Amino acid sequence: MRVAFRCLPTLAALAAAACPVLAQTAAPSGAESLYPLIEQRSKAIEPRLIAWRRDIHQHPELGNQEKRTSALVARHLRSLGYEVKENVAVTGLVAVLHGGRPGPVVALRADMDALPVKEQVDVPFASRSRAVWDGKEVDVMHACGHDGHVAILMAAAELFAQMKPQLQGTVKLLFQPAEEKLPKAEIGGARRMLAEGAFDGDKPDVVFGLHLSSGLNTGVIGYKAGPITASSDNFQVSVKGRQTHGSMPWAGVDPIVIGSEIVMGFQTIASRQVNVTKEPSVLTVGTFNAGSRSNIIPDGAEMSGTLRTYDDQMRTFIMKRMDETAQHIALSGGGQAHVHFDEDGYAATVNDPALTARMAPSLQRVPGAKAVVVPKATAGEDFSFFAQKVPGLFVFIGATPPGQDADKAEPNHSPRFNPDEASLLVGVRTLAHLTVDYMASAQAR
Template identity: 60%
Template sequence: MILKKRTKLLLSLCATACLLVPNGGAVLANSADSAYTMIDQRAKAIEQKLINWRHDIHQNPELGNREFRTSKLVADHLKSLGLEVRTNVAKTGVVGVLRGKQPGPVVALRADMDALPVVEQTDFPFKSTVKSEYNGMEVGVAHSCGHDTHTAILMAVAEVLTGMKDQLPGTVVFVFQPAEEGAPAGEEGGAKLMMKEGALDNPKPEAIFMLHTSSGMNVGQVSYVSGPSTASANAFKLNVKGSQTHGAMPWLGVDPIVVSSQIITAFQTIESRQVNVIKEPSVLSVGSIHGGNRNNIIPDEVDMEGTLRTYDEGMRQDILKRMERTATMIAESAGAKAKLTVEEGIPTVVNNPDLVAQMAPTLKRVVGEKNANVGKKGTAAEDFSFFSNEIPGMSVSFGVTAANEDPAKAAPNHSPLFKADDASLIVGTRVLANLAIDYLNSHKK
């Protein structure tokens, strides 16, 4: 009996030692459990490095298509790991390829790198004080949407999985994307341009995953949605031309301000009376209106801008047609003219239902059954949709509000007070690395 116990103990110690081989050494055990253990151990071993990356990126934020410093940091790290690296994809994007020593499928992991034109107001000791130019104006620059955490996490995942290269059953493509928040006026950028320039070609992934910060959850919690996850976004401009006259004699002209007010009200009638709200929600908002420069002059024209958010492509096209018809006919009824211009916009992110069903157990295993929940679709837009429209994709939200704070009171994304707790970084690293490993293992050729 004593001999048997000693033998079991020796075998246990041997197995543990096999998992702790330093410097990317082989994991001798082939089980899934050994891979999960290795991910946890390697992530923990580089946690301080991960935090340092995040702080560095946070203190040195860069706007879309201008992520020169960030992309160099990423590229240098990937090259140091021995990965195949492409730079200057979609201007400042970086793509790294890790080919495992075992044959298998290809999976992609994506992180966005750009910051926002926001003056940070947090109490972080590593807060941003950077200023830059945006649309011709001097602005503050800050990572108020958590892209600093996304980038640092994916850098860490690349290091963790590279250390497991010998056991990797397939290939992982690391996509570091610029300009998710939009390219500067007059420029292309973001996921659409990355696709155009072949970011997901050679090798072509069979699936793609991304993480996104959520201050609405505590650290350690994640959520996911099957089907439509974030809304499509179409910016629009509407010009209403009337006929200028004295404000005291409106009958001698055509008042574009009154016509514009009628159009804005009618647009909301599209939402409340013409769209099938049972099918999917939608939002139509006018956010800017300008016309005239004096109290007693009715101007020649009015310009307005707004946004349309939808989850269904058919509904999106239907609403746009109704907007065109509504604006044109109201303007004509008053003797004015209306011209609607709609930008191409960002499609809806649709999480592939089969992929979500397959990978949800991974999330529950990593963070616990109670901490992985089905979330709700959001009206924000995410250009990850350009990737997930081409191959099956899945976006996962992860909590970044400190465990001792109430997420209901936390500042939302894009707020100057938005904060992501450092403790969320290792959670995100474990989640993304485990998604990659489980996908590769379950899709072996």
């Protein structure tokens, strides 16, 4: 995710309290016989699951640089009998396993990239890696749980291979690079995988994804219908004034005053121009740069920030109003302004309501876990692009040990992010139950 993945402050409290949980529903015919296999075999795989995660954590790789990780995954999948296509969107993998019986195609996604973060967790497998990012050498760490996501899907892949004769459909695995975006707004990740044919051939009927979250305790699976993560759009604002001496502002045009008014004007868009009862939005200016001396009014000012929304129409409207607001405020002060949005923005991740209702009972059946409805998160996720092509369901897997306050845990993207490794088994079982239940229920329809 692009920003620190931290759900609303009440997330852990909601999970611990009486969150809405659907009544238990009978298992789909043909899937129930696989549940003991999922529980037993996933437990048997757990030591290797943890070892994979630690190995990947110790050797993190940034977006489009995940060559070691990709090679590790490819070797594992080929040993299990998967058809593997490498170098999709630079370092991505698409792997297919046809079950013993015909049925729907279920896609499962894991993101592989790490972040330019210096690790501060004292574990034997801590990262000491460095790499070049946007022309600079940086420290690298898996600070968002993607190492766990890869290990989870590798273990789930092994489960499916072991259950191949009983599988009532096809599994398509998507090991995705560059979820955390790339320098200079380069298009990568999910969008590039789709552009390079990730959904071609065996086109998925549905796609499932998950994300480890320190905002929930281990054993909690968080889900909701509709928007679950926000769109993520970075923007820059350029303000043009006219330089003059700081003692004679009337002899020039002050871009700092204009820029300040633009920042305040942006806030009225979110608070006064959109229907806040429909969906919330967040508009943040994070940088403001101008000037070189205290007694010089500069020629220009530059700002940047992020926009988060959950509705495409609202997203488009706010973008339009931001540029109009900046231009008109600048004009009123005798200057000029322009708002530019990076082309690599992410849409909101929207869980298909019908699919969510259909699979909620499956989440409840995951051994050793409890499924709860959680609030939407303001973080962004490019899983959204997969879910725009076919119905999708994205869930959060709690990763803070039971008994610890998840609201006080180090958030995703922190240099001290340290997920509970017991959460990995919950992730494997979650993907397995969603897959076999969807396949079986599709057969019954």
